[in-house]
Amino acid sequence: xxxxxxxxxxxxxxxxxxxxxxxxxxxxxxxxxxxxxxxxxxxxxxxxxxxxxxxxxxxxxxxxxxxxxxxxxxxxxxxxxxxxxxxxxxxxxxxxxxxxxxxxxxxxxxxxxxxx
Amino acid sequence: xxxxxxxxxxxxxxxxxxxxxxxxxxxxxxxxxxxxxxxxxxxxxxxxxxxxxxxxxxxxxxxxxxxxxxxxxxxxxxxxxxxxxxxxxxxxxxxxxxxxxxxxxxxxxxxxxxxxx
Numbered sequence: 121x122x123x124x125x126x127x128x129x130x131x132x133x134x135x136x137x138x139x140x141x142x143x144x145x146x147x148x149x150x151x152x153x154x155x156x157x158x159x160x161x162x163x164x165x166x167x168x169x170x171x172x173x174x175x176x177x178x179x180x181x182x183x184x185x186x187x188x189x190x191x192x193x194x195x196x197x198x199x200x201x202x203x204x205x206x207x208x209x210x211x212x213x214x215x216x217x218x219x220x221x222x223x224x225x226x227x228x229x230x231x232x233x234x235x236x
Numbered sequence: 237x238x239x240x241x242x243x244x245x246x247x248x249x250x251x252x253x254x255x256x257x258x259x260x261x262x263x264x265x266x267x268x269x270x271x272x273x274x275x276x277x278x279x280x281x282x283x284x285x286x287x288x289x290x291x292x293x294x295x296x297x298x299x300x301x302x303x304x305x306x307x308x309x310x311x312x313x314x315x316x317x318x319x320x321x322x323x324x325x326x327x328x329x330x331x332x333x334x335x336x337x338x339x340x341x342x343x344x345x346x347x348x349x350x351x352x353x
Contacts, residue, residue: 124278153340165279165327165344211278215340220333221292222340223269226278 122147122214126227133202134235140187141197141230143212151217154188154195155224160208168210171195173217202234240345242328248351249318257313257348261330268311269342270303271327279327285311318352325349 123146133139145154156168171179171188178186183203187196199206212227241260249255261268267286271279272295282301284292287308296303300319305311315322329342 155341157344162346163325163349164346165329167341167343170341213278220267220286221284223281223284223292223295224271224279224329224342226280228278229276 122149122216122225124212124214124225124227126212126230128230129228130231130233132233132235133199135202135204137202138198138200139202139232141199141210141212141232143195143197143227145193145195145212145214147193147214147216149216153215153217153222154186155213155215156184156186156195156197157211157213157226158206158208159211159229165211169197199232204234204236206232207234208232240328240330240343242326242345242348244348245346246349246351248353251318251320251352253318254314254316255318255350257315257326257350259311259313259328259330259345261309261311261328262343263309264332265330265343266308266333267331267342268305269329269331270311270313271329272297273325273327273347275324282313282326315350318350320352323350323352 270282281295
C-alpha cells in the first residue's frame with residue numbers, strides 16, 4: 121500500500137518570503153502521479169500543482185514549484201513571494217498510474233500561515 | 237456547471253438516523269470519487285464510480301455506508317444508523333476520465349460536514 125508522509129504539521133512564513141513544504145511517500149510503483157492540493161478554511165480543495173513520475177523536469181505553476189526526487193521518494197512544494205491568500209492547509213497526494221479508478225492517497229497535511 | 241457541487245453543506249444527525257449526501261459532478265466527468273475527511277486529517281478514499289458502475293468500494297468503513305450513481309451523473313452517499321464516529325467532512329471529486337485520454341486530475345466539491353450527536 122502507498123503511504124504519504126508530511127512531517128511538518130504547521131509552518132509560518134512572512135508575506136513575500138519563500139517557504140518549502142515537505143512530503144515523502146512510499147510505493148513500489150514505478151509509474152505514478154504526485155499532487156499538491158490547497159484547502160483554505162472554506163474547505164474547497166484546490167489543485168495547486170501536479171507531477172508525472174516519468175518526467176524528470178520539476179513542475180512549476182507561477183509562484184509554485186516542486187522539487188521531485190524520485191529515488192529519494194521526496195516531493196516538496198516551494199511557494200515563492202508568499203501571499204496572505206496562500207494561508208491554507210496543504211496536502212500532498214499520490215496516485216497510481218492506472219487506466220481508471222486512480223484514487224488519491226493523501227498525507228496528513230501541513231497548515232501554512234502567511235503573516236503580514 | 238462551473239464545478240462540483242455538494243448538498244447539504246452541513247448536516248446534523250442524531251445517532252441512529254439515516255442520512256443522504258448528494259454530489260453533482262462536473263458535467264461530462266466520467267469518474268466520481270467519495271472521500272471522508274476527519275477533523276485535521278487528510279481525506280481518505282471511500283468509493284469510486286466509472287459512469288454508473290461502482291468499481292471500487294474498498295474504502296467504505298462498514299456496511300452502513302452505501303453509494304450509488306444510477307444514471308452516471310449525480311451520486312448519493314447514504315449512511316444508515318449513523319454513529320458518532322461517522323462525524324466528518326464528506327468530499328466528492330470528479331475527473332474527466334481515466335488515463336488514456338488524460339484528464340486524471342480530480343476536482344473537488346466543497347464537502348458536506350456531518351455531525352452526529
